[in-house]
Amino acid sequence: MEQLSLFDMQSDQGAVSGLVPLADRMRPQTLEDYVGQSQLLGEGMILRRMLEKDMVSSMIFWGPPGVGKTTLARIIANRTKSNFVNFSAVTSGIKEIKDIMKQAEESRIYGVRTLVFVDEIHRFNKAQQDAFLPYVEKGSITLIGATTENPSFEINAALLSRCRVFVLKELDGEDLTKLLCRALRDKRGFGGMTVHMEERLVGVIASFANGDARRALNGLETAVLNGKISPDGSVTVTEELLEQCLGKKTLLYDKKGEEHYNLISALHKSMRNSDPDAAVYWLARMLEAGEDPLFIARRLIRFASEDVGLADSQALQIAVAAYQACHFNGMPECNLNLTQAVVYLTLAPRSNALYRAYETAKADALNSLSEPVPLVIRNAPTSLMEELHYGEGYVYAHDTKEKIARMTCLPEGLKDKRYYIPTKEGEERIFQERLEQSREFRNGR
Numbered sequence: 001m002e003q004l005s006l007f008d009m010q011s012d013q014g015a016v017s018g019l020v021p022l023a024d025r026m027r028p029q030t031l032e033d034y035v036g037q038s039q040l041l042g043e044g045m046i047l048r049r050m051l052e053k054d055m056v057s058s059m060i061f062w063g064p065p066g067v068g069k070t071t072l073a074r075i076i077a078n079r080t081k082s083n084f085v086n087f088s089a090v091t092s093g094i095k096e097i098k099d100i101m102k103q104a105e106e107s108r109i110y111g112v113r114t115l116v117f118v119d120e121i122h123r124f125n126k127a128q129q130d131a132f133l134p135y136v137e138k139g140s141i142t143l144i145g146a147t148t149e150n151p152s153f154e155i156n157a158a159l160l161s162r163c164r165v166f167v168l169k170e171l172d173g174e175d176l177t178k179l180l181c182r183a184l185r186d187k188r189g190f191g192g193m194t195v196h197m198e199e200r201l202v203g204v205i206a207s208f209a210n211g212d213a214r215r216a217l218n219g220l221e222t223a224v225l226n227g228k229i230s231p232d233g234s235v236t237v238t239e240e241l242l243e244q245c246l247g248k249k250t251l252l253y254d255k256k257g258e259e260h261y262n263l264i265s266a267l268h269k270s271m272r273n274s275d276p277d278a279a280v281y282w283l284a285r286m287l288e289a290g291e292d293p294l295f296i297a298r299r300l301i302r303f304a305s306e307d308v309g310l311a312d313s314q315a316l317q318i319a320v321a322a323y324q325a326c327h328f329n330g331m332p333e334c335n336l337n338l339t340q341a342v343v344y345l346t347l348a349p350r351s352n353a354l355y356r357a358y359e360t361a362k363a364d365a366l367n368s369l370s371e372p373v374p375l376v377i378r379n380a381p382t383s384l385m386e387e388l389h390y391g392e393g394y395v396y397a398h399d400t401k402e403k404i405a406r407m408t409c410l411p412e413g414l415k416d417k418r419y420y421i422p423t424k425e426g427e428e429r430i431f432q433e434r435l436e437q438s439r440e441f442r443n444g445r
Helices: 046-052 069-079 094-109 126-138 173-185 199-208 213-225 239-246 258-272 276-288 293-311 315-329 335-347 353-367 383-387 428-442
Strands: 059-062 083-088 114-119 142-147 164-167
Touching (some): 069 083, 069 114, 069 142, 094 114, 094 126, 126 142, 173 199, 173 213, 199 213, 199 239, 213 239, 258 276, 258 293, 258 335, 293 315, 293 335, 293 353, 293 428, 315 335
Parallel strands (some): 059 142, 059 164, 083 114
């Protein structure tokens, strides 16, 4: 018997036609259907209030791909009953801009607003951005720009000053799962057919997407269109099939489950043990399974201070730079940025002196909350405080030859405590020498 292709199976509304991508079919039409960005669109939040009061001004949406920048602009245009003009910063020139501005001026005469959406507005050069400026100032158009780059650096200051910047965040797993489940139920998606798919597998697709709704919907569409078709016309998506469609071993990795913590622990401990081969392996295991690179980068920043510390003062800078690179590049480009940071930190000299210093100080701080600040280092902004001897005896360290004053800065009950105990590893031996000299001088020796 000839096997049916899913493309031959039409839903009542042609949703599964294979011609229109699922991400476009499922694009929300109303604010109620929009998923994510609760920090802007939740009840009482600023952008929601602006929309409810129909007080929409020109704005810039800054956020990673697939978080709903274009969709939100369309919804705003519908709510405000504006003409919607979609510009591409890649293909549109100044002539096109001027033509649209002329049409917007004519529409304004008849009381019709024009909302101009510019995707990737950071790709416009200065002249192109300046072409919008007089029309934004006059109110001829409401400009909504979308960018994945920091608008402070990529948008002309004059234009940026006339726009409000809203930061759109990556969608979390719960948002994406909600979106995927809706696509399975909705007639615009796969609601006109029966799809057998474990809820766990829907969560895998959501994790794989790394906050990108378009990527999530594309993954679901690929899986369903390649699913096994039963004689009754239903489609089954199995674990093995999904693994092939996503091209990754994602099914053994749950970013909220035990394996998530096992793997990050393996990376951290391999680095701590100065084993770059193991560290790079565990890094690759996580990245190729769909882990958020920014999560790994944050852990590297922690490692730089906890395990390397002042033994290598460059370690923290390199870890922070890796985080920024991940933010700018995303996957897969940032995999080498993370590899560079992992190998550097793995082979850097070790010191956990900062970690031990803080943990010891924390224990004392929690047990001595009533210890008063020594009078000598209290501020005395009023005459009453001066009369109470606030700041009496304080010596400004920069006024001394040694740049150190002989006074006790710890509370009386803790004046002999030692928290930071440096090692002789790497650069920390320099800090050890300076600390010994400082303590000897402060103790009068």
